[in-house]
Amino acid sequence: MHQRVQGFFEFSRFLVQRFLADQGPYSAAALTYTTLFAVVPMMTVTFAMLAAIPAFQGVGEQIQMYVFQNFVPSAGATVQEYLGAFTTQARQLTWIGVGFLMITAFMMLVTIEKTFNTIWRVRQPRRGMSSFLLYWAILSLGPLLLGAGFAVSTYITSLSLISGPDALLGTGALLKVMPLVLSVLAFTLIYAAVPNTRVPIRHALIGGAFTATLLELARQAFSLYVTFFPSYQLIYGAFAAVPLFLLWIYLSWLIVLFGAEIVCGLSSSREWRCRNIPRLVVMLVLLRMLHDCQQAGRELRLGHAHRAGWHLPEDEWDEIMEFFTHEHLVCRTGGGGWVLCRDLGQYSLDQLMRANPWPLARLDQLPEQLEEPWYPTLRRSLALLGQEQGALFGGSLADWLRAGRETPAEGGQ
Structure with missing residues (x-):
């Protein structure tokens, strides 16, 4: 109850x-x-x-x-x-x-x-x-x-x-x-x-x-x-x-x-709403599914993702597929499914992250574990990225705003 x-x-x-x-x-x-x-x-x-x-x-x-x-x-x-x-x-x-x-x-x-x-x-x-x-x-x-x-x-x-x-x-x-x-x-x-x-x-x-x-x-x-x-x-x-x-x-x-x-x-299933997985992770999972389907000569549908345990709402599926289409990664088949139309070997994760229209996932937003072979490497990479951003942009905003100004003493020399 x-x-x-x-x-x-x-x-x-x-x-x-x-x-x-x-x-x-x-x-x-x-x-x-x-x-x-x-x-x-x-x-x-x-x-x-x-x-x-x-x-x-x-x-x-x-x-x-x-x-x-x-x-x-x-x-x-x-x-x-x-x-x-x-x-x-x-x-x-x-x-x-x-x-x-x-x-x-x-x-x-x-x-x-x-x-x-x-x-x-x-x-x-x-x-x-x-x-x-x-x-x-x-x-x-x-x-x-x-x-x-x-x-x-x-x-x-x-x-x-x-x-x-x-x-x-x-x-x-x-x-x-x-x-x-x-x-x-x-x-x-x-x-x-x-x-x-x-x-x-x-x-x-x-x-x-x-x-x-x-x-x-x-x-x-x-x-x-x-x-x-x-x-x-x-x-x-x-x-x-x-x-x-x-x-x-x-x-x-x-x-x-x-x-x-x-x-x-x-x-939207209750399980999916509670998981609240960032879009970047969902996109990588779908690209992995699309790649597996390409190897098997099949198309990918929303029902296939549901049966694999990824209960995406239909609107989120449509938004991600629209983004993939804009990036020329996928195309729709005559039967209504989706297949890869680009060699993923010529498309980097950096390109995907730069073109990603949704906020980049923070480390604290990611699940602790995920049954994907690439997921531990992604967590470590995002952790290193967060550290580098903290080191490069960790100064106060006031210091950044004053950084390009000359002091009166410097201007008089």
Whole structure:
């Protein structure tokens, strides 16, 4: 039990550090600004797609009311009226205006994908037709699937076994948790599909459950604040609903992005996070694996490194392979693996250390032992390097700054 509690706190500290390193609060603020401009276009596109099918007439307004009642605090009622009026006016636009609305909605999706790719350390975002098809599927098929699901759930709810006098025991509680279940499924789909990398469904489901639950708790707390602390109305008056709505959007994006950090962090095994091995050592291990694979006529994949005991996260693997590619050390095969494309006999460790974009490992950061034949020599060399640096640059900074100046007596001679 003690180890589990310690592991939980270690994982939490790891997530917070990673969230701040990825500038999560700034990304949430940027997404809040983007959402403010894109919410009306997204609603307009959704209503237009639903209105194209006669069976879904009026479903858009019902979905909007359902969302604001179950996922937005009570302060969103006024904003809902504003958005409804804006959307009604947007429907009267010409095709050119509708085109601009589509572009605005596309830009919001692009911003969301870039933020998620930053969290997952994805270097190659979707481009061209794959990106267009994903966004078009979200804007076209998304509303249709949402409308179909809403229509089916409405029909099921209307059945006498669910809501009638002969309703089965427990159906009332099931209906109450339906918004939470739908929210979990929605966030699971977002975390699994939006990043341009493979995300395990199990991890996406854990992150979706965390995000949906925390959003529900935040919604309840936000509603209590609005109800019992109405002092904001004295400051903003009738305009109070707008800043409160913006604050809620910002809080929601903070939770969503932190949930994304959880999903990404789950791919990093606890063992790897605790080892905290410097990148230089990891690069040398991977180069040794690549050299062994070259001798055997095979390619190297991330799964091979995992089976060898090196449980690198996918984002760290991608960053190192990108650096190797920049140094013309490796190239990708047609099957998605990696092979050496340069004679390591013509590439020195000094070249690798000089080109290394990450901080050079200190001796106290290195593990005491490692099952690599070159590792003892590396430790001794880094120890000698540290001693030489201490001897050459051990003087105080004040002495170094005065070293090139002449004293007044020397200048007068």
